Amino acid sequence: MKQTNAIVIVGGGLAGLTAAIHLTKARLDVVLIEKNEYPKHKVCGEYISNEVIPYFNWLGIDILKYKPTIIDKLQFSTANGSLINCQLPLGGFGISRYLLDAILYKKAIANGCKIIQDTVESCTFLENEFTITTSKNTVFKSEIVLGAFGKRANIDVNLNRDFIQKKSNWLAVKAHYSGDFHDDLVGLHNFNGGYCGVSKVENNSINICYLADYKTFKKYKNIQDYQDKNIMLNPHLKKIFLNSTLLFEKPLTISQISFEKKKIVDNHILMIGDTAGLIHPLCGNGMAMAIHSAKIASELIIYFYKSNTTSRSILEKEYEKSWNTNFKKRLKMGRFLATILQKQKLANVLLRILIVFPFLLPKIIKSTHGKPILIQK
Known part of the structure; x- marks a missing residue:
């Protein structure tokens, strides 16, 4: 068995916290570095496919006891208001990142993970060892580093990652509201x-x-003007916004969201969650993918330390292979659907096809979702 100092996880969102829980469950030492305090609201769709439930149960997280909303229906509309409804093949649940991250944070701490509130400034790899330096001038040495720092971070610039050089035209806005909306529906x-x-x-x-x-x-002029004069041209969104009351002081925003392809292993760091690849939110499966990627990486890292025959090179190749097997086609489908939906004429054609052949919509949904995440024996 290989000897190890603590595994370092950079970033404490869904993927980072899930990996921390999994690795500490296997009695490995883990240090997680996260710049924000818990709990915290984040820009996120906050719908998770039921595929994660078996894995959460194995980790010792009974997510249903926190009373998330149970969702099994989808409503889809084009910009002009044409509408179609269907059952979600696997279903899912709605839970805020504010609550979910807090649950995972407490579980990671209970498992023995050391969580440090700080910002990673640099991460270099030399002679089979990482040196991680933070803004508080703390230095960590580690054999294994997991990158879980989200959609876009300063460390991406430091690592000179390819996608960070390209400007992205996407921004996201999120807020919570009170109002009348079906519990079992995602629109x-x-x-x-x-x-x-x-x-x-x-x-x-x-x-x-x-x-x-x-x-x-x-x-x-601003978010409110954009919503009033553009988004609410869709009659379904108009009805939702007019009958809802903002619960946040103001909506949360994040800009420069990139859906470009990213390296799964970059500078020998195993990237997980949005750091490895971001699926378009319209697919409604980014949270489940982040959690699943943490499981894949964790299992391979555990095997790396328990096996005397697994090298770093094999670890990296196996992770990239497994990641692509599980997510490459989903990301490709997400990009394809986003391209269609950005063009109103194509979106209307797609809707007319789905109305004539309604069985196709669940098939499209399945192509962006995975099967229940099971643990390898």
Whole structure:
């Protein structure tokens, strides 16, 4: 068995915390570095496919006891309001990142993970060892580093990652509202320049989160103006916004969201969650993918330390292979669907096809979702 100092996880979102729980369950030493305090609201669709439930149970997380909303129906509309409904093949649940991250954080701490609030400034690899330096001038040495620092971070610049050199035209906006919306429904509604997801989370709150093309957005004065004069041209979104009351002081925003392909292993760091690849929110499966990627990486790392025959090179190749097997086709389908939905004429054609052949919509949904995440024996 290989000897190890602590595994370092950079970033404490869904993927980072899940990996921390999994690795500490295997009695490995883990240090997780996260710049934010817990709990904290984040820009996120906050719908998770039921595929994660078996894995959560294995980790010792009974997610249903926290009373998330149970969701099994999808409502889809084009920008002009044409509508179609269907059952979600696997179903899912709605839970806020504020609550879910807090649950995972407490579980990671209980498992013995050391969580440090700090910002990683640099991560270098030399002679089979990483040196991680933080903004507080703390230095960590580690044989294994997991990158879980999200959609876009300063460390991406430090690592000179390819996608960070390209400007992205997407921004996302999210807020919670009170109002009347079905508990068992997730709505996906298009508008000129983007699409909006609507579903309930715990405590009867409605999560409204949309992705917008910056070229469209910049024509308006502010978020409220954009919503009033553009998003609400979709009659379904108009009804939702007019009958909902904002619960946040103001909506949360994040810009420069990139859906470009990313390296799964970069500078010998195993990337997980959004750091490895971001699926378009319209697919409603980013949270489950982040959790699943943490499981894949954790299992391979555990085997790396328990086996005397597994090298770093094999670890990296196996992780990249497994990641691509599970997610490459889903990401490709997400990009394809986003391209169609950005073009109103194509979106209307797609809807007419789905109305004539309604069995196709569940098939499309399945192509962006996985099967229940089971533990290897």
